[in-house]
Amino acid sequence: MMRAFVIAVYGFLYLPIALVVLFSFNAGRHASDFTGFSVQWYGRALSNTFLMEALTNSLIVATTSAALASLCGTAAAIGLGRAGPRTRAVFDALFGAAIVVPGVVIGIATLVALVQLFGIVNPAIAALWPGDAPPRLSLGYGSIIAAHGLFSTALVTMIVRARLGALGRDMVEASSDLYASPFTTFRSIVLPQILPAILAGFLLAFTFSFDDFIVAFFVAGSQTTLPMYVFASIRRGVTPEINAIGALVLVASILLVIAAQLLLRRRRPASA
């Protein structure tokens, strides 16, 4: 009985996803008129310039925020391994908050803070700028990347720290016993072993940023990310074109997550 229940739950989790993919190939407009196989909605979606622009924005934001988060998060994970208990407690609390605080709060808080900050910084730049057209800071790529990077840095730190914790100390000690410098030890012993975790962190951070709607909704300014575009189209009414975009987004994130899982689950290389 329990087995049947578990199978039903897996069905519940995957059936709606499968339906979106299935109906994205429906020639008809609605679920209730399945009139045959067609890829016309994919064609429509891919030739929609607004959609393609939103997709490009999302790719830029997700790649940049995930890359920055991988660097900062890995450095923080290594740093926390060396830091004292008080420093660690402070960082733990802040990273915990970055993960647990709902996106809607992160979004509005970042919006409020940045608008205030720009209100102070922009006049200052204008006063100091020698030319006629001083640059103005405004909401856009930068603010989305910054806000996504917060969650992602916390995420990468958590994943890399778990890996560092599982790392054998014996090889590190052997390396320094053999007079390797700390940097050499890091590069040739530690880094190769935590690299899968860093990559997995990057992929998950990318997926988070690529799929996020609510944070970007507040801090995007005049930019539009793919989820923002999809949300706006859904509000205008369900169309099969959304099924096609949705199917592509679902498949892309599923592949990324599978890759991250494989990287995290990979057995540690057999000790030489």
Added chain:
Amino acid sequence: MSSAARKRLVTALLLAPAAVWLLLFLVLPFVAIVVFSLGERAPAGGYQPALTLAQYANLPARAAAFWNTLVLAPAGALACLLIAYPVAYYLAIKVLPQRRLLLVALIVIPFWTSLLIRTYAWMYILGGRGIPAFLELVGLPDVRLINTPGAVLLGIVYGYLPLMILPIYISLERLDRRLLEASADLGATPFSTFFSVTLRLSLPGMMTGFSLVLILLLGEYLIPTLLGGGKVFFIGNALVDLFLQSRNWPFGSAIAVALVGIAVVLLLAANRITARLSGARQVDLL
């Protein structure tokens, strides 16, 4: 430079980028909304400096959003818990170890896939051209599924179930099987072993999952918007309205601070309860 000072410097440099990020995009924004929540709305919208608790006194104006959230979020979290437990139990105890990795991965995957698209899928299924259209074919016209509290609850369970299953699974997987054998050897029925050993030891996982899901639900916006259709609105909807439409930033900030306050109280309560009931340490997230 002494080697201890040098080690400290390197540690500080390693932590610096993350510290800047946390300071600029977590601490500073939070201070900003607290300051804003004590201010007044400028005539044209936005913020005007002041030092007043008027925004907080005005919170009952959005009582409906708080009420909906504080009813449907715990109900949704509870529904997730009831469905998640048997699944986590099955994965941790019943399934063959070699199949476990794949089955757990299949739980993780939906969690990381676009909540927007997954919620949209239910819009498609529950909407007028979905299930109701099929019900009409079999002679059940005018069934309304979307834009109801039930639809929102369904969306919540669908969206957050993986996040509930994982921590419970982790706590059950770490459970020492010898305890179960010992309990059986001492003559306990499977039923009483489950209640006095298994359930108790998985309590930290249940509390982690429950409080995590509940807190994220408090800020949920997409699910009530897409499946509640403006009829079932959450605190998240009030925030979007106040910040992006009516531009009453101080009042919106007060609501956001109240939301964080509720979340903190819930977390502390959950930790207290876990500590009291199990005496065990907290289970790590994910």
